[in-house]
Amino acid sequence: MYTTQPQTEIFREDISEYVAQLQLHMALQARNLVPNLTHAPDSRQQLLQETQATIEKLVSRQNF
Structure with missing residues (x-):
């Protein structure tokens, strides 16, 4: 049987995923700003x- 998660837990997971994607994006952008080693x-x-x-x-x- 399928159980539903509370809305706050789903929201927290969405925010965590967004933050992880944002961190990856920022890291990739930073690599473009740093001189080539x-x-x-x-x-x-x-x-x-x-x-x-x-x-x-x-x-x-x-x-x-």
């Missing part, structure tokens, strides 16, 4: 240069 020294150097350029732009545009 196959060329780690080059990637780190490029990231450093880009960060320095961005900071210099921001500082040069500030009004003191």
Whole structure:
């Protein structure tokens, strides 16, 4: 015989499944944002240069 689960338990399972899918999606998105590690020294150097350029732009545009 089939027994039904209480609504709160079904809701809790739905939320758990949603959170698991969201975590997977966020992990995959984060992988796309992180520089590729196959060329780690080059990637780190490029990231450093880009960060320095961005900071210099921001500082040069500030009004003191």
